[in-house]
Amino acid sequence: MNYIPNLIFLTLLLLGIGIFTRNIKRIRRNISQGKSLDRSDQSGLRWKNMIQVALGQSKMVSRPIAGFLHVIVYIGFILINIEVLEIVLDGLTGEHRIFAPLLGGGYDILIATFEVLAFLVLVAVIFFWTRRNIIKIKRFWKAEMKGWPKLDGDIILYFEVVLMLLFLSMNATDSLLQELDPEHYVKAGSFPISQFLIPLFDGFSADSLLVLERSFWWMHIIGIFIFLNYLYYSKHLHILLAFPNTYFSNLNPKGRFAVDMSIKNEVQMMMDPSFSVPEVEVTPPEKFGASDVFDLNWVQLMNAYSCTECGRCSSVCPANMTGKKLSPRKIMMNTRDRLEEVGKNLNENKGIFENDQKQLLNDYITPEELWACTSCNACVDACPIEIDPLSIIMDMRQYLVMEQSAAPAELNSMMGNIENNGAPWPFSNQDRLQWANE
Amino acid sequence: MLNVPTLSQLQSEGKKAEIVFWVGCAGSFDDRAKKITKAFVKLLNQTKISFAVLGTEESCTGDPAKRAGNEFLFQMQALQNIATLDAYQVTKIVTTCPHCFNTLKNEYPELGGKYEVIHHTQLLKQLLREDKLTIQGGKYKGKRITYHDPCYLGRANQVYEAPRALIQKLDAELVEMKSCKSKGLCCGAGGAQMFKDAENGEKEVNIERTEQALEVQPDIVAAACPFCNTMMTDGIKNKEQEGKVEVMDIAELIANANDL
Numbered sequence: 001m002n003y004i005p006n007l008i009f010l011t012l013l014l015l016g017i018g019i020f021t022r023n024i025k026r027i028r029r030n031i032s033q034g035k036s037l038d039r040s041d042q043s044g045l046r047w048k049n050m051i052q053v054a055l056g057q058s059k060m061v062s063r064p065i066a067g068f069l070h071v072i073v074y075i076g077f078i079l080i081n082i083e084v085l086e087i088v089l090d091g092l093t094g095e096h097r098i099f100a101p102l103l104g105g106g107y108d109i110l111i112a113t114f115e116v117l118a119f120l121v122l123v124a125v126i127f128f129w130t131r132r133n134i135i136k137i138k139r140f141w142k143a144e145m146k147g148w149p150k151l152d153g154d155i156i157l158y159f160e161v162v163l164m165l166l167f168l169s170m171n172a173t174d175s176l177l178q179e180l181d182p183e184h185y186v187k188a189g190s191f192p193i194s195q196f197l198i199p200l201f202d203g204f205s206a207d208s209l210l211v212l213e214r215s216f217w218w219m220h221i222i223g224i225f226i227f228l229n230y231l232y233y234s235k236h237l238h239i240l241l242a243f244p245n246t247y248f249s250n251l252n253p254k255g256r257f258a259v260d261m262s263i264k265n266e267v268q269m270m271m272d273p274s275f276s277v278p279e280v281e282v283t284p285p286e287k288f289g290a291s292d293v294f295d296l297n298w299v300q301l302m303n304a305y306s307c308t309e310c311g312r313c314s315s316v317c318p319a320n321m322t323g324k325k326l327s328p329r330k331i332m333m334n335t336r337d338r339l340e341e342v343g344k345n346l347n348e349n350k351g352i353f354e355n356d357q358k359q360l361l362n363d364y365i366t367p368e369e370l371w372a373c374t375s376c377n378a379c380v381d382a383c384p385i386e387i388d389p390l391s392i393i394m395d396m397r398q399y400l401v402m403e404q405s406a407a408p409a410e411l412n413s414m415m416g417n418i419e420n421n422g423a424p425w426p427f428s429n430q431d432r433l434q435w436a437n438e
Numbered sequence: 439m440l441n442v443p444t445l446s447q448l449q450s451e452g453k454k455a456e457i458v459f460w461v462g463c464a465g466s467f468d469d470r471a472k473k474i475t476k477a478f479v480k481l482l483n484q485t486k487i488s489f490a491v492l493g494t495e496e497s498c499t500g501d502p503a504k505r506a507g508n509e510f511l512f513q514m515q516a517l518q519n520i521a522t523l524d525a526y527q528v529t530k531i532v533t534t535c536p537h538c539f540n541t542l543k544n545e546y547p548e549l550g551g552k553y554e555v556i557h558h559t560q561l562l563k564q565l566l567r568e569d570k571l572t573i574q575g576g577k578y579k580g581k582r583i584t585y586h587d588p589c590y591l592g593r594a595n596q597v598y599e600a601p602r603a604l605i606q607k608l609d610a611e612l613v614e615m616k617s618c619k620s621k622g623l624c625c626g627a628g629g630a631q632m633f634k635d636a637e638n639g640e641k642e643v644n645i646e647r648t649e650q651a652l653e654v655q656p657d658i659v660a661a662a663c664p665f666c667n668t669m670m671t672d673g674i675k676n677k678e679q680e681g682k683v684e685v686m687d688i689a690e691l692i693a694n695a696n697d698l
Contacts, residue, residue: 255594256544260509264549267513289507316617318624318647323640372637375505375629376589381620397507411506414633419511422497423463424633432461433493435472436442436479 009091009221016225023232027305029351030343034298039248049386050247059384063312066131069124073160076121077239083114083167087221100188111189115171118164119193125160132157139311142320144330149309152234159230163223170216172197173209180206241306242385248299249386254377257394260285289398292359293339296392303387304336313379313389319372326372328379328389334364335392361396370396371408440476441483444493445526455490457561458528460542462535463498464664470671471534471664477693478534478558484698485570489532495522499541506630513549516541520551534558534689536591536663537628543595557591559662559688563600566607575609577695583610584656586647586670587622588663601662604688608695613654623647625669632665648673652683659685 039046052058057074061067086099100107132140132153140153171194177185201209231237238245262284268275290296313328314320320327338360345353361367373393380388400406407415414424422429448455459482464471482489500515523531531553533539543555556564565571583605591597598619605612617623626636626643636642648670651659659674661667664687671685686694 253540253544253595255540255590257504259513259545259548261548263510264513264517267510267517271514271517288509316621316623318626318643319637319639322636322643322646324637326637368637371634372639373629374589374624374626374631374643376624377593378589378621378624381593394505394507397505398509399507401507402510407506407508408634410634411630414630415503415506415508415511418498418500418503418515422515423467424498424502425463425467427467429497430494432466432496433442433444433491435461435466435475436440438472 003094006092006094012222012225013088013091016228019229020231023229026343026347027232027237029346030339031298031301031305033294033339033342033346033353034296034301035294037297037299039299042251045251046247049249049251050243053249053384053386054242054246057384059386066310069127072120072124073128076117076124079117080114080121080167082110084221084224087217091221096185097188100186107188108190111171112192115168115191115193118167121160122164125157125164129154129157139315142311142314142327142329144327144333145309145311149235149333152236153309155230156234156236159223159227163220163227166216166220166223168194168197170213170220173201173213173216176201176204177206177209177213180209184210235307235309238306238308238385241302245302245306245385245387248302250299250388250391254380258391260288287399288402289400290392290395291361291399291403293335293342295399296335296395300388300392300395301335301339303389303392304332304339306385307332307336307387308385309333310384312382312384313387316378316382318374318376318378324369324372325366326369326393328393331365331369331389331392332387335360338364361399365396367400367406370400373397440479442479443490444495445490445528446493446495448490449526454488454527456488457530457532458523458526459489459491460499460531460533460535460538461491461496462533462538462664464668465534466496468664468668470668474534474664474667474687474689477687477698478689480693480698481562481571481689481696484696485565487565487570492522497522499538499546501537501541502630502633504541504545505628506633512545516546516549516551520546520549523551523553528553530554530556532556532558532561534662534664534687536588536594537665540590540594557597557600557662559591559601559604560597562689562692563603566604571692572696573604573607573692574695574697575607577697578608578610578658578691581608581610581657582613582655583608583658583660583691584613584615584651584654585618585660585662586615586625586651586666587619588661588666589622589624589628591662592622593620601660601688604692605660608691610658613656615650615654617650623650625663625666625673627665627669632668642673644669644673645676648677652677652679656683658691659683660688660691661685662688 057071060070089098090096103110131137171191174185175191176198178187266284287295293301309329311329317326317328342353345356370393375390377390380390417424417426421427445455461475465475497519498515499519500512503515504512531542536557539555539557542553562571566573585601585605587598602612624643625647659670661670667685667687674680674683674685
């Protein structure tokens with residue numbers, strides 16, 4: 001027997017998984033550049049949330065058209081993976097349709113289901129492409145989508161089209177060979193969709209069909225290995241990260257912003273000189289707020305890798321919809337871009353970051369964007385996988401104000417008023433009850 | 439004549455209040471918001487509920503400082519207010535401002551200030567359920583009222599039903615804007631925007647929201663936040679609709695309906 005195809009397959013499989021593992025490790029390392037944050041509480045609620053939001057796509061369907069199409073592609077993706085498992089086993093063992101004898105009649109149903117799903121995925125992807133490129137839905141054409149992000153979105157759709165067509169063509173030629181070459185191609189499977197492709201291959205000799213069938217088979221599985229490793233370089237990581245991202249999402253009321261407990265003692269000492277610092281010393285942070293990815297926490301960094309740039313956040317952002325520069329999606333994209341830059345720096349310098357005189361603030365995100373935020377939480381609510389751009393905006397504002405005293409002048413006078421008379425306006429606190437007598 | 443006891447007065451008389459009305463800076467100093475404060479006090483007086491205000495002992499919760507990025511100033515305000523509230527052994531607070539509501543409810547507990555905090559629309563709904571408050575429908579019968587969800591009451595704290603339940607008691611027609619409840623559009627004031635000019639853009643946020651409100655052709659835009667009220671009032675003026683469309687807090691609507 002000739003084992004060369006098996007060996008080539010094994011090599012490709014190991015290569016595909018190997019590069020993928022390396023990429024995942026890089027993502028982990030990059031995310032761990034962020035500050036620690038304990039989200040290990042309420043695991044029951046977290047599982048429930050993940051099942052509902054990531055697995056159950058509950059937030060996707062708040063926009064019915066995109067949501068429905070997405071659910072099709074999502075179910076297709078998950079179920080067709082069963083077929084990929086068969087293909088991998090076939091590739092390793094040199095068998096053909098290894099599941100067929102095990103499943104009997106059930107195999108026909110399985111293959112028929114995959115075909116229908118592949119067809120539905122094709123249709124959905126064509127709709128997606130049309131929405132992006134013909135209807136030109138606004139959120140796909142905002143400033144931050146120029147260049148690579150736009151191309152990336154299209155490449156993913158092309159990938160899916162090519163993979164589905166290869167899968168169906170593979171089945172079409174296979175079903176013909178089942179007639180012509182029953183010795184190698186046992187009768188197995190039912191082909192409700194690919195039967196329509198048969199006319200394309202009509203009149204081909206068994207030899208040509210064999211070459212075609214093998215080519216489709218190999219291109220399909222190699223395509224999947226490439227796609228698997230394209231993920232790291234694209235916005236498509238959400239298919240994996242949506243799960244941890246929803247599991248570790250913020251379960252508190254959205255209005256509750258993080259309170260920095262490390263400065264409480266200091267504040268208390270300032271207000272009351274007789275206040276004695278408790279035994280358990282809490283050191284205030286070296287730096288308040290965030291000016292770079294190292295100052296953000298790991299969940300915020302994971303958020304950045306999880307973002308698939310759908311733009312639902314920016315389309316509901318009051319600042320963005322009224323033409324301001326702020327775009328919550330851009331905040332996430334910038335955070336990821338900067339983190340990737342840091343990651344490359346780590347790769348090149350044996351894991352030790354070498355100062356590159358750059359940071360997230362100013363080099364990627366400008367104060368003008370940060371100051372346009374109304375903290376309304378619409379972006380957080382809109383995200384189908386519970387990314388929180390607002391927390392990054394607030395952390396960066398904190399840096400601007402507490403480290404650089406760089407608030408807009410009007411906010412400085414507002415804060416001066418609060419400090420001096422306990423109200424954001426210059427009114428005396430003694431007049432606080434005037435209204436009762438007016 | 440309004441009856442507005444302060445906690446210090448009550449204490450000197452050896453009395454306590456069931457609930458503290460946290461008036462907030464807008465409610466204390468802003469001319470438009472003071473009307474909301476008074477309307478709410480009239481309702482409290484009518485229901486004879488035992489309440490008190492802090493008066494000159496109240497200070498900014500620190501919300502705008504925190505949203506502007508000044509954690510230090512926020513904590514100074516918070517610790518000072520917590521000290522005052524704890525000195526009076528306060529357990530329950532009601533406020534007409536969703537920003538105060540959110541900060542007191544969500545950001546004070548970690549710093550040691552643990553109180554039951556409710557928004558005035560929640561208290562009014564509760565009083566209604568307990569038959570301590572009645573709402574006269576007549577005055578607003580058949581009027582089209584659209585309700586603007588304040589971000590810090592709605593999305594931030596999931597309070598959507600209490601304000602709507604009260605509006606429906608007015609025999610009015612509650613009409614919803616295209617973005618409402620969890621999808622409600624901000625008025626543009628949150629996150630300390632109230633205190634600064636907006637960044638350059640094509641439009642002001644309050645104009646965008648006002649346009650959404652005018653689309654449903656309301657007689658009244660109901661608000662539940664003094665800042666939203668200001669923003670929406672300015673928006674209505676900008677659209678030259680002030681003769682036709684009024685912006686009213688829910689407390690004002692009920693006080694008016696009850697001829698207070």
